[in-house]
Amino acid sequence: MKVSSVRDLEKLKAKGMATLCPDKIKIMVGMATCGQSMGAGAVFDAIAAGVKKNKINAVVKKTGCIGLCHEEPLVDVLLPGSPRLTYSRMNQEKVAALLEGLRNGAVIKGALGRMDEDEFLLGDTARPYKKGKVKKEILSVPAYKDLSFYKKQKKIALRNCGTIDPEDICEYIAKGGYFSLASILAKKSPEDVIAEVERSGLRGRGGAGFLTGRKWRICREAEGDEKYIICNADEGDPGAYMDRSLLEGDPHTVIEGMIIAGFAIGAQQGFMYVRAEYPLVLERLKKALKQAEGYGLLGKNIFNSGFSFTITISRGAGAFVCGEETALIKSIEGEWGEPRQRPPFPAQSGLWGKPTVINNVETFANVAPIMVRGASWFSSLGTKQSKGTKVFSLVGKVNRIGLVEVPMGTKLKQLIYDIGGGIPNGRALKAVQTGGPSGGCIPKELINLPVDYEVLAEAGSIMGSGGLIVMDDRTCMVDVAKYFVSFLADESCGKCTPCRVGIKRMKDLLEDITEGRGSREDLVLLENMADAIKESALCGLGKTAPNPVLSTLVYFKDEYLAHIKDKRCPAGVCKALITYTIDRKMCTGCGACVKVCPVSAIEGEKKQPHMIVAEKCIKCGACFEICPAEAVVK
Amino acid sequence: MESNGMISFKIDAIAVTVEQGTTILEAAQQAGISIPTLCHHEALTPYGGCRLCIVEVARGDNRQIVSACAYAAEEGIRVKTATDRIIRLRRFIVGLLLAEAPQAKVLQELAEELGIRAPARFKPRNELCIACGRCIRACREIVGVSAIDFAKRGYEKQAAAPYFERSEDCIGCGTCYAICPTGAITLRDIAEGERFTQPDGSVVDGPARIIDNWKVNFEMKRCKECGEAFAPAFQLEYIKKKAQLADDFFDVCVNCRP
Numbered sequence: 001m002k003v004s005s006v007r008d009l010e011k012l013k014a015k016g017m018a019t020l021c022p023d024k025i026k027i028m029v030g031m032a033t034c035g036q037s038m039g040a041g042a043v044f045d046a047i048a049a050g051v052k053k054n055k056i057n058a059v060v061k062k063t064g065c066i067g068l069c070h071e072e073p074l075v076d077v078l079l080p081g082s083p084r085l086t087y088s089r090m091n092q093e094k095v096a097a098l099l100e101g102l103r104n105g106a107v108i109k110g111a112l113g114r115m116d117e118d119e120f121l122l123g124d125t126a127r128p129y130k131k132g133k134v135k136k137e138i139l140s141v142p143a144y145k146d147l148s149f150y151k152k153q154k155k156i157a158l159r160n161c162g163t164i165d166p167e168d169i170c171e172y173i174a175k176g177g178y179f180s181l182a183s184i185l186a187k188k189s190p191e192d193v194i195a196e197v198e199r200s201g202l203r204g205r206g207g208a209g210f211l212t213g214r215k216w217r218i219c220r221e222a223e224g225d226e227k228y229i230i231c232n233a234d235e236g237d238p239g240a241y242m243d244r245s246l247l248e249g250d251p252h253t254v255i256e257g258m259i260i261a262g263f264a265i266g267a268q269q270g271f272m273y274v275r276a277e278y279p280l281v282l283e284r285l286k287k288a289l290k291q292a293e294g295y296g297l298l299g300k301n302i303f304n305s306g307f308s309f310t311i312t313i314s315r316g317a318g319a320f321v322c323g324e325e326t327a328l329i330k331s332i333e334g335e336w337g338e339p340r341q342r343p344p345f346p347a348q349s350g351l352w353g354k355p356t357v358i359n360n361v362e363t364f365a366n367v368a369p370i371m372v373r374g375a376s377w378f379s380s381l382g383t384k385q386s387k388g389t390k391v392f393s394l395v396g397k398v399n400r401i402g403l404v405e406v407p408m409g410t411k412l413k414q415l416i417y418d419i420g421g422g423i424p425n426g427r428a429l430k431a432v433q434t435g436g437p438s439g440g441c442i443p444k445e446l447i448n449l450p451v452d453y454e455v456l457a458e459a460g461s462i463m464g465s466g467g468l469i470v471m472d473d474r475t476c477m478v479d480v481a482k483y484f485v486s487f488l489a490d491e492s493c494g495k496c497t498p499c500r501v502g503i504k505r506m507k508d509l510l511e512d513i514t515e516g517r518g519s520r521e522d523l524v525l526l527e528n529m530a531d532a533i534k535e536s537a538l539c540g541l542g543k544t545a546p547n548p549v550l551s552t553l554v555y556f557k558d559e560y561l562a563h564i565k566d567k568r569c570p571a572g573v574c575k576a577l578i579t580y581t582i583d584r585k586m587c588t589g590c591g592a593c594v595k596v597c598p599v600s601a602i603e604g605e606k607k608q609p610h611m612i613v614a615e616k617c618i619k620c621g622a623c624f625e626i627c628p629a630e631a632v633v634k
Numbered sequence: 635m636e637s638n639g640m641i642s643f644k645i646d647a648i649a650v651t652v653e654q655g656t657t658i659l660e661a662a663q664q665a666g667i668s669i670p671t672l673c674h675h676e677a678l679t680p681y682g683g684c685r686l687c688i689v690e691v692a693r694g695d696n697r698q699i700v701s702a703c704a705y706a707a708e709e710g711i712r713v714k715t716a717t718d719r720i721i722r723l724r725r726f727i728v729g730l731l732l733a734e735a736p737q738a739k740v741l742q743e744l745a746e747e748l749g750i751r752a753p754a755r756f757k758p759r760n761e762l763c764i765a766c767g768r769c770i771r772a773c774r775e776i777v778g779v780s781a782i783d784f785a786k787r788g789y790e791k792q793a794a795a796p797y798f799e800r801s802e803d804c805i806g807c808g809t810c811y812a813i814c815p816t817g818a819i820t821l822r823d824i825a826e827g828e829r830f831t832q833p834d835g836s837v838v839d840g841p842a843r844i845i846d847n848w849k850v851n852f853e854m855k856r857c858k859e860c861g862e863a864f865a866p867a868f869q870l871e872y873i874k875k876k877a878q879l880a881d882d883f884f885d886v887c888v889n890c891r892p
Contacts, residue, residue: 319787336784341682341704494765494784494791495683501730504789505756525755532726535699535719536685 002296004304006182009173012295016174020164021118021127025058025102026078027051030162032065032248033280034241040073043090047075050099058102064249066162068149069402071112076162077102081131083138084118085111107137113150114141121159122176122372149400149419154381156389157205157365158405161249166284169291172252178297180368181256184263185305193264194220197367199375201387206232206323206360207435207464208540209386209453215357219265219347222355229262229270230332230351230358234316234323236275237436238487240467242391243361245403247274247281250365251288255311257364259298260371262309265357270309273328275316285313320491324539325350325358327493338493339539360465362391382408386452390463396433396470399424406451413447416470427472431555435464437484437491438544440551441477460551462544476573477556478563482510484548488541499542502533506549515576518564527553572634575619579634582623584609586631593623593632645713658702658713659687669702669715670724670744672731672815673766678775680704681767685727686744690714699723725750734759738816762818765791769810769819779803779872782810782848793818795848806843806852806866820846823854826863857887864888 003009029035029044048060068074071088075098078084087094087110094110101108117126144150155161164171172178184193198213219227231254235243247254258270274281289311292298300308314332321327322337329351331337350356366388370378379387386408392415395401399421406415412432416422423429431441440461442449449455453463471480489507494500509526512518530546530553537543553560562568569577582593582602589607594600601617604610612623612632624632642651645662652661657680662669673684682704689702692712702715714720728744733756735741745751752758767784770793774780781804785794793810795801811821824830824840831837832851838844841854841863852866870884 321787341701343705343708489788492788494786494788495681496685497683497727497730497764498685500765500789500791501734502726505730505733508756522755529726532723536688536723536727538682538685538701 004296006179009178009182012170012173016168016170016172019059019061019168020171020174022059023080025056025080027058027060028063028076028078029060030064030066030072030074031062032245034065034069035072035074036280038072039091043073043075043095046092046095047098050095054099054103056099056102061165062167063163064161064166065245065403067158067403068112070400077108078129082134083129084115085138085141086113086115088112107135111141113144113147114138115144118163119159120175121156122180122369124373148421149402152406152410152414152418153404154389154407155405156369157246157253157362157391158249158403159369160253161245164250166249166251167287169252169288169295172250176372177252177368178256180371181259181297182303184260184371185303185307190220190264190266193260193371196371196375197264200370200378202363202366202370202378203386203453204360205362205366205390205465207438207462209463212359212363215347215359216261216264218345219355219357222348224355225266226354227265227267228351228354228356229258229265229267230328230356231258231270231272231361231364232323232325232328232358233272233274233278233281233361234328235361235465236320236323237465237467239393239395239469240436240465241393242403242466244278244281246361246365246391247278248284251285252292253365253368254361255288255292255298257367258311259302259309260367261357261359261364263307265355267357268308268310270311271314271332271351272311273314273316273322273332276318282313282315289313319493321493321541324541326539328358329356338495339541341538362466383450383452385454390451390466392466392468394420394468394470397423397427397472397475398470408452409450411448411450412442415451415468416447420470423470423472427474429470430473430475431471431477433469433471433480433548434467435462435547436467437488438462438540438547439464440547441471441480441555443555460554461547474571474573476569476571477552477559478510478514479573481549481552482507482514485510485545488545492541496538496542498533498537499545502529503542503545505529506533513560513563514569514574516563516567520564523553523560523564578619579614580612580617580619580621580624581633582610582612583631583633586629588629588631590628592626592628596622596626598622641707641709643707643709643711643713646715652707656707658689658691658705658707661707662702662715667715670747671703672740672764673768674703675768675772675813678768678771681771684764684766686724688720688723690717690720721748724748729753731764734764735762735816736760738762740815762816763792764816764818765793766815767793768813768815769793772809772813777805777807777809778876779805781805793847799849801848801850804845804848804850805869805872806845806850807869808843808845811845818847823863855884857890858885859890860887862887862889
């Protein structure tokens with residue numbers, strides 16, 4: 001069936017609503033990659049099998065990431081007329097209890113959270129789940145809006161993730177999807193669209209933060225009839241998975257955004273450049289594109305408007321540098337993924353020399369909401385210069401690891417403590433790293449800073465794509481600098497001298513420092529090199545590679561000096577600089593350490609204090625971990 | 635831009651007017667201003683990789699450091715080719731390259747011009763290939779056989795034949811050898827009666843041309859008149875085919891032609 005009108009779309013909406021809010025029991029299993037890596041696949045299969053076997057009148061559906069990654073595998077249960085309940089850390093035992101409860105019509109205990117209504121962001125409404133009286137046991141489950149993890153969040157890009165089945169376009173439509181496109185093609189001009197996006201203040205979510213509307217305008221005004229839209233789904237920052245979750249949980253929000261962008265700039269073809277390491281994304285995207293094409297929402301003469309647009313998937317091949325827009329373009333063209341100098345900018349001369357708009361996944365995800373709810377609504381969120389919301393992957397030394405979306409201007413402190421639940425194991429916060437390998441480390445003294453493009457840049461970091469790595473007092477900041485520099489040394493394309501040779505030499509220096517061969521002159525050299533690479537590298541990879549080094553030199557100089565002057569690693573991380581010894585007063589001679597030592601470096605008689613032979617010790621830390629008397633000292 | 639397709643801008647203190655599409659490097663050369671280069675060659679498309687030719691460009695309020703060889707001049711820009719900042723960065727770049735290939739004459743000369751020595755802190759790598767890409771661009775753009783390309787990424791990036799095996803497309807013309815700035819390519823012509831043992835143990839009898847880097851060797855064609863072995867036979871076959879020349883076109887060498 002080809003969708004040619006809003007009326008057709010309404011039919012699909014009804015279809016989607018029927019599965020989104022069915023009259024029977026609905027069980028939703030979080031089946032994004034993080035869920036699957038924790039065993040959600042087996043959970044899904046067990047529930048599906050159990051429902052069938054026990055003839056329970058229920059439908060079992062896959063959904064995307066709801067963000068509570070630390071509680072995966074997650075299962076949501078929707079009993080007709082009842083609020084939606086989320087169950088966490090599902091295993092076979094809990095699945096059995098769940099099925100038991102469903103058979104008996106009892107409320108299953110242990111729910112983590114309760115959702116009273118299903119928010120329809122685009123329609124600015126909410127559909128209550130409950131009808132009539134609700135059992136007390138259900139009401140005693142904390143409401144989502146009261147959970148610390150969710151309280152300060154505002155989901156726009158992630159609005160559908162965790163609710164809809166990402167493999168069913170009708171559920172996306174039921175949530176208001178593609179109505180925006182229909183309205184635009186029927187009533188708006190490309191100029192209207194660009195003006196609205198400009199007014200919204202949306203800035204590129206890939207990290208650079210260039211005004212999206214301005215980029216579209218430049219491209220629209222560029223000469224030529226052949227133009228392109230590219231979606232950059234090469235997400236490469238270690239620890240960042242915002243784009244992966246978006247594409248696994250709600251691919252159509254990105255697709256719709258691309259089609260609207262195509263209309264705005266006058267392009268007929270779009271490309272989604274997806275990194276090869278995201279197989280589930282590729283699978284879900286292929287399905288989503290096929291469904292959209294099947295309904296005529298992609299292809300010729302969309303909504304009978306005369307506007308045609310197609311999207312082709314282009315796969316990456318294991319190069320971080322191909323996230324850089326000009327290298328990405330070369331890769332699509334079938335050439336070496338090497339960046340080139342700008343100007344000319346892709347908006348004027350991009351794919352095959354034609355004007356090209358290239359935007360990040362999350363940027364596109366915001367387009368339909370902006371067009372439906374309006375620029376004023378979007379720009380009412382956030383700060384003066386940074387409008388809207390931002391998706392972050394909150395990872396590292398934090399209690400509640402997950403994917404979150406907050407209004408710009410939210411303080412780092414709120415992200416780490418209120419949402420993230422603070423530092424685990426009673427340890428102290430040391431720093432938070434933002435922006436991946438292009439970013440910097442923000443020390444704990446500055447965690448009152450709001451999340452804002454300019455504020456983070458001023459602090460020596462960048463907003464970046466959204467990776468937020470929390471670090472505690474057991475993180476060595478010199479090791480962190482070495483980690484990021486080593487990553488970039490691996491990923492450098494090798495075209496320009498400052499990056500190809502400079503970063504490798506910085507890595508050499510950091511290795512020397514962390515292995516006890518550093519000198520004070522090395523710090524001066526390291527800083528001078530970092531400055532020079534920043535100024536002379538060809539592309540963003542090289543230009544921002546020095547940031548982790550420079551920011552740690554500014555805020556954690558004392559750690560560098562300890563490694564150099566005292567040949568000591570204060571955080572106890574750099575293997576060459578730590579020694580493990582046994583405190584003879586604490587040691588009970590139980591021998592647990594002897595059993596775990598992989599190189600038999602520990603000597604001692606039973607019930608007598610033991611001793612570590614320093615020359616044999618490989619600093620693996622196994623004895624430190626296992627000692628019940630905490631007698632091993634680092 | 636002026637209506638006749640000409641662009642006016644300033645390089646250092648000099649006002650220049652050039653055709654649209656002229657790079658800053660070309661404009662500077664026209665104006666008699668010298669900018670050092672390494673990966674650039676006038677017969678090849680610009681690469682902009684070595685970053686030696688960097689200059690400061692001011693376009694309105696926007697300031698950038700760019701490779702002069704790869705920047706098409708724009709109306710009204712102000713270019714500075716030798717500020718303290720640029721000199722410092724050029725010294726940095728040459729210093730890095732010197733630590734890679736201290737034996738390369740071109741780098742030694744650049745170092746002397748810039749007044750620097752090899753950075754003592756870095757152990758020399760002694761790898762002459764500095765990934766400038768001239769050989770690759772020449773093979774692709776001038777010779778047209780694309781026998782070689784870059785292999786590996788980052789620090790290990792090198793010009794190589796596919797899979798580091800014998801290049802199947804190389805015609806032995808030696809353009810790569812001629813255009814390499816550091817002498818990273820080893821090409822030897824051996825005479826009649828001479829023998830050369832390649833690293834893999836195989837023996838090549840002269841007259842032959844051997845290019846170590848691409849693991850190729852070619853029998854040389856002898857002139858019917860003077861007997862001189864003057865070019866690889868394979869290369870001449872390639873040229874004959876490409877330019878549609880008579881079969882005996884290269885039987886006599888250029889010196890013996892009437």
